[in-house]
Amino acid sequence: MSDMVLLTILSEAFLEDTLINEIMAEGAKGYTISEARGRGTHGLRTGKWTAGGNIRIEVVGEADLCQRIVARLKASYDRDYGLLMFTSRVDLQN
DSSP, rough: OOEEEEEEEEEEEGGGGHHHHHHHHHHHOOOEEEEEEEETEEEEOOOGGGOOOOEEEEEEEEEEHHHHHHHHHHHHHHTSSEEEEEEEOOOOOO
């Protein structure tokens, strides 16, 4: 089996549908989304989901898939929106 990578994307929640379309267009087979809040370089993100908030999108795939997704999102959204993207190697157990 080739190396698998977990791509984690933290984003403004209103971008959810747009980012999912981009991720799937690159060939991802699936994703997981959860709400996220905290503080970072883009300021404090509270739990007031009706006024907006952040989401965490996780995608597991081969390294080249995750690199393509990062490149696509970075080119289109990184400049104007609060995106944080990082990867880590994963060892799938099933």
